[in-house]
Amino acid sequence: MACFYLFLNIFFFTISISIPPSTPHLTNSTNIDGFTVRLIHRNSHLSPFHNHSLTTSDRIRSAVHRSFSRLNRFHFLSSPSLISDISPNIVPDDGEYFMTFYIGTPPRQVYxxxxxxxxxxxVKCLPRKQRHEETPHTFDPSKSSSYKKLSCFSPSCNTLNMNKRLCTKGSCYYIEKYGDGLTTTGTLSDDKFSFEDDYKNAIDVDHLIFGCSDDASGPVIGNETGIVGLTRRPLSLVFQLNYTKFAYCMVIPTNNQWSGTRSKMYFGSETEFLGGQAPLVIGSNNLYYYLTLQGISVGxxxxxxxxxxxxxxxxxxxxxxxxxxxxxxxxQGEAFDALVNALSEAISLPQRRNYGEELELCFEGSFxxxxxxxxxxxxxxxxxxILTKETTYEEVESGVWCLAILRSKNPLSILGNVQQRNYYVSYDLRxxxxxxxxxxxxxxxx
Incomplete structure (x- = not known):
C-alpha cells in the first residue's frame, strides 16, 4: 500500500474549478495510459451548487430527493414499458461529484x-434555447477551431443508446426523454479534451465524442450542468479512452463540512485492484453496474x-x-423492513420514527x-x-442520528455513495x- 501511495503522489493529476477558465499549458498529448482527477462534492465551497445558507437538514432533504430521482430514472431506463409507473422528479442534475476538464481549441473549462x-x-453548449440556463462554464463550439458535429451516418450516432435520434441538416441530433416528460436535446459532437494535473498542465487525451446540449425542457430544477458517462457502453469516457479499469475514493466530510476536493477518481494505469472482489453480474445490460447482494447482517x-x-x-x-x-x-421494501427491525431491536438508544418523510429510523444520542x-x-x-458508523448514520440535528439508507419505491436496489465513502472502489472492465x-x-x- 505504501508503494501505491507513493506512486499516486508522484503521478496523480488533479482538477479544480477554482481556477479561471483560461487556456492551460498543454503537455504530453495522445495515448495517455492513465491519469487522476479530483472529485468535487456538490456541497464543497468549490462546487457550482454550493449554498452556504443551507442547513444540514436542508442538504439531507435535497440528497434524499436526488436519491429517489436517480432510482426513478434507473428504473425507467431499465423498464421502459413501465413509463406510467414512474413518479415525477426525474432530473438531470441529480449526481453528487463534479469533474472539471477542458474542451476545444483554445481549451474552455467546463464541469x-x-x-x-x-x-x-x-455539457451545456451555446447557443442555449433557454437563455437563463447559461453559466460561466457553458461551452461555445463556435469558438473552437477543432470542434465538429457528427453526421447521422457516423458509427457513433448509430451506437448512441438514446430514446430517439434525428437528422438535422445532416447532423446527429439526439433527444433523450425521461418518464416524467423531461427532455434533453443536443448535437453529437467531436472535439479535443484535456484534464489538468497538479502543476496546472493540461493532459491532452485528444478527441472525444460528446453531446453538445442546447436545451432541456420539462420539470427540471434548472441547474443541470452536464454528465461524464462512465458505463461499459461504447461512448462512455472509459471506453473511448480504451481503459479497462477506473476507481474512485470518496472522503467522509468533517463535522458535516466539505472543506475541499480530496475525493479522487483514477483512470487506466493509475488504478489498482485492492481489497475484496465482487464480480459484476454478467448478462445484464451494460448501462449499469449490477452486483450480487446475497444478504445483509446486523452484527x-x-x-x-x-x-x-x-x-x-x-x-x-x-x-x-x-x-x-x-x-x-x-x-427493496422487504429487505429494508428487515434491516430497520433488526437495528431497532439491536440498538438500545431512544428512537425516533419517520423523521421527515423518508428517514424512517433515527436514534437519539452522541456519535x-x-x-x-x-x-x-x-x-x-x-x-x-462492512459499513462504518459514519456511513450508516447521518446527524440530521444535534443529537439525532438517522439511518442513511432509504426504502426503495420499486424493485430496484442501489448502493449509494455515502455507503462507499472511505472505500477505494475499483472497477475491472476486462x-x-x-x-x-x-x-x-x-x-x-x-
Missing part, C-alpha cells in the same frame, strides 16, 4: 457530474430476507446496482453512543462490505474478469 449510471458525456445476525430478492427479473426489473451518483443506498452498536454488513458474492473491488482506506489521505 460535469461523474456518473457511473450514464453512457454519453454531455452477527443475518437478516431473514427472501432468497433472490435482489436478483434481476426476466423483464429487466430489480437487481442491485452500485452507483457513484446516488447519495443514499436504497433497498460515541453509536460506535459501540452493531455494524451493518452487505454480503456480496466473494466479499463483504472481458472475463469484470468485477468491483472494495478496499477500506482513509480517502482523505490515501
Amino acid at each position: 460535469a457530474l461523474a456518473d457511473t449510471g450514464s453512457e454519453l458525456t454531455w 452477527d445476525e443475518k437478516l431473514h430476507i427472501p432468497s433472490g430478492i435482489f436478483d434481476i427479473t426476466e423483464n429487466g426489473q430489480g437487481g442491485f446496482i452500485i452507483d457513484s451518483g446516488t447519495t443514499y443506498t436504497l433497498l 460515541e453512543d453509536l460506535v459501540s452498536q452493531p455494524d451493518v454488513t452487505f454480503h456480496l458474492n466473494a466479499t463483504d462490505l 472481458n472475463g474478469t469484470e468485477a468491483v473491488y472494495f478496499a477500506p482506506v482513509d480517502c482523505a489521505v490515501f
